[in-house]
Amino acid sequence: MIRIDSVTKRYPDGTVAVDRLSLDIPDRSITVLVGPSGCGKTTTLRMINRMVEPSEGTILIDGVDSRQQSVNTLRRSMGYVIQNAGLFQHRTIVDNIATVPRMLGWSKDKARARARELMERVGLDASFAKRYPYQLSGGQQQRVGVARALAADPPVLLMDEPFSAVDPVVRKGLQDELLRIQEELGKTIVFVTHDIDEAVKLGTMVAVLRTGGRLAQYAPPAELLSDPADAFVEDFLGADRGIRRLSFFSSGGLEPLTTPIVAVDATAEQIAARGATEAPYLLVTGLDGRPLGWSEPGKLTAGQVDAGQLLPYGRPFVAGRDSLRAALDCAVLSPTGWAVAVDAEGRAAGVVSQSAIGEAIRGAHAHAHSAGRAERPTTEDGGGSGKSGQKVVR
Ligand SMILES: Nc1ncnc2c1ncn2[C@@H]1O[C@H](COP(=O)(O)OP(=O)(O)O)[C@@H](O)[C@H]1O
Ligand SMILES: [Mg+2]
Numbered sequence: 001m002i003r004i005d006s007v008t009k010r011y012p013d014g015t016v017a018v019d020r021l022s023l024d025i026p027d028r029s030i031t032v033l034v035g036p037s038g039c040g041k042t043t044t045l046r047m048i049n050r051m052v053e054p055s056e057g058t059i060l061i062d063g064v065d066s067r068q069q070s071v072n073t074l075r076r077s078m079g080y081v082i083q084n085a086g087l088f089q090h091r092t093i094v095d096n097i098a099t100v101p102r103m104l105g106w107s108k109d110k111a112r113a114r115a116r117e118l119m120e121r122v123g124l125d126a127s128f129a130k131r132y133p134y135q136l137s138g139g140q141q142q143r144v145g146v147a148r149a150l151a152a153d154p155p156v157l158l159m160d161e162p163f164s165a166v167d168p169v170v171r172k173g174l175q176d177e178l179l180r181i182q183e184e185l186g187k188t189i190v191f192v193t194h195d196i197d198e199a200v201k202l203g204t205m206v207a208v209l210r211t212g213g214r215l216a217q218y219a220p221p222a223e224l225l226s227d228p229a230d231a232f233v234e235d236f237l238g239a240d241r242g243i244r245r246l247s248f249f250s251s252g253g254l255e256p257l258t259t260p261i262v263a264v265d266a267t268a269e270q271i272a273a274r275g276a277t278e279a280p281y282l283l284v285t286g287l288d289g290r291p292l293g294w295s296e297p298g299k300l301t302a303g304q305v306d307a308g309q310l311l312p313y314g315r316p317f318v319a320g321r322d323s324l325r326a327a328l329d330c331a332v333l334s335p336t337g338w339a340v341a342v343d344a345e346g347r348a349a350g351v352v353s354q355s356a357i358g359e360a361i362r363g364a365h366a367h368a369h370s371a372g373r374a375e376r377p378t379t380e381d382g383g384g385s386g387k388s389g390q391k392v393v394r
Contacts, residue, residue, distance in 0.1 A: 002048060002156070002188065003029050007057030009213070017043040018213035020057070023380040025205075028173050028186040030178075030198055032203035034193055035236070040213030043261070045158050049078045076104070078156040079149030082380060083164050085141040088134040093119070093144055094129040100152040111151075118147040122182075123177055123370040139170035150185070157189045164193065175201055181370060200225070200244065208233050222248040226368065246325035254327060254357065256319055256341040256350020261285060263290060268302040275300075279351060281336040284310055289347035291316060294336045316340040319349045327358050 002025040009018040018040040023061050025031045033041045046052040047059060050071050052273040059066045066074055095102075097115035102108070118128060133141055142162060149157055157278040163171045182189060193199055199206045207217040208224065210232055217229040218220065225245035228234040234241075260279035262271055264286055273280055275297030284292045284305055291309025299310045310324040314333040317326040319341040330339035339357065 001025060001060075002190070003058075003060040004044070004048075005058045006329055007044075007047060007054045007059060009040070009047060009052060010055040016213060018047070018054075021213060022057075022072065022208075023207055023215070025188065025190060026327050029043075029187050029191040029204035030182060030202050031220065032191045032193060032206045033209060034196055036201040036211060037194060037210035039209040040195075041209060042160055043213065044190050044209075045160050045190060049075050049158060051081065052086040056168075057298045072287050076100070076152060077154050078155045078158055081145045081149045081154070081157065081159040081162045083161045084138070085133070085145030085162075087144055087148070088142055089133050090227075092130050092132060093124070093136070096133065096144055097151050097340060099148060099172065104152060114151060115147070118150055119144075120146045121150070121181065123381070132361060138166045139174060142166060142174055143177070146181070151189075152179075155188055156250045157187045159189060161192055163198070171198075178202065183351075190287055196197045197348060198334075208254075216303075222368070242326060243328070244343060246328060246361065247323045247363075249324040249361070249368075250320065251317055251324055251341075251360075252255060252320040253360050253363060254319065254324075254352050255339070256352050258350045261348055262300070263287065263289075264305045266300075266302060266305075266309070271302060279336075279338060279353070281311070281338065282339075283313065283348060283351050285339060285348045291340050291348045294338075311335045313340045314347075316342040318342055318344060318349075324357065324361055328351060328354075328361070331357055347374055350392070357365045 004021055004023040004025070007018060010014065010016050033044055035041055043052055047054050050066060061069070061074070065162065069177045079354050088099070094115045097118055101114055103113035105113070106211035109150055116126060119126060119129065123145065124140060124143050128136060128140065134145070145162065162394060163174045166174065179202065179326050191202055203221050205218065205300060206221050206224055208214045216330070217224060217233045224233065224237060224246060225241050227239055257277070257279065259277040260274060261282065261283045262274050262285070264284055266274070271282070280296070281294040282297050282300060284294050291313050292307045293313055295310050312334075312335065314330055317330045317339060321344065327339050327341070331352065334340070339352045339353060344348045378379050
């Protein structure tokens with residue numbers, strides 16, 4: 001564990017960049033430092049590997065004062081990733097990644113073999129190995145930066161706004177990739193960003209800093225969203241806090257109704273029987289069980305369902321895997337007000353009313369309060385975020 005104990009950094013010109021900061025950074029998880037520009041994030045990160053020395057206070061690594069270790073040993077145990085990757089422009093991709101192993105005295109062949117292994121791990125095609133950084137996109141260069149930081153297999157990764165310079169789509173891919181790599185490798189990651197959404201998505205714990213390098217709140221993301229410590233944190237979190245928090249609750253507690261579902265080849269008796277349910281519409285499915293659309297029961301005639309006449313069902317949610325946020329989004333977007341639940345193969349698993357989702361939300365809030373805190377988010381594409389066993393939320 002990394003323990004930052006009452007650390008202050010005063011630069012020679014008198015600027016107090018970090019002010020009596022204390023943080024316990026847990027092993028094998030992602031801790032995010034977030035806050036506005038100039039609030040001391042980079043300074044804090046650099047004090048961890050002693051690129052900047054604290055003016056006061058102590059940083060303990062596994063209980064040992066970091067000043068008792070040689071700077072070289074300390075830095076070797078901490079990979080460092082920065083914005084725009086900071087690659088050596090005159091070296092090939094494979095040699096960029098092999099930099100630290102080569103410094104550690106590995107043979108060229110062994111270091112390059114390791115580099116190629118890491119390229120695969122971060123999702124880079126092997127054909128990029130002999131290219132130079134300028135021949136890669138920003139997102140690809142950022143992957144190289146991550147691979148390079150991982151090359152000597154350090155237990156700790158320090159990441160300073162690593163994804164801030166790439167466009168939102170590429171950025172989401174890099175974030176998902178980082179969560180996946182973290183799940184596989186279990187590094188202790190300290191991640192700096194000014195983007196609160198990135199912090200909430202990636203962090204197991206999130207430290208919100210305010211200008212002057214003071215800690216405003218240190219909490220799991222769901223707790224930040226539910227209980228911001230003060231107006232500054234609330235303001236920094238931005239709009240839709242309540243809706244965003246639903247990302248941390250599983251849809252598993254919903255009980256989708258299966259009765260208002262009819263197959264496209266349903267008989268008149270089946271349509272009549274299904275029509276007498278509490279749902280005002282019937283969900284029509286294809287012969288493969290996938291949803292086709294909604295219909296009023298009275299407008300369905302056996303043997304004559306025209307898929308083109310059905311109301312669209314919007315975007316379904318995967319029952320139990322997606323979050324309550326995803327389920328609510330489905331219900332809000334559905335022209336009938338009912339959300340369609342599907343299984344992992346996309347077959348209709350049932351339908352859920354807005355009021356049933358409302359009840360599940362109230363139940364989840366009550367449960368989170370009695371449990372003291374909420375859970376990790378789940379991610380819609382299965383890029384789950386950790387050892388908690390929770391899956392994905394969108
Ligand atoms: N080498 C330095 N000398 C003097 N002031 C500095 C130095 N580096 C950073 N600062 C100041 O310290 C404060 C925190 O900077 P920094 O840690 O880079 O913030 P952040 O990464 O959150 O944007 C800012 O006011 C910045 O101007
Ligand atoms: Mg910075």
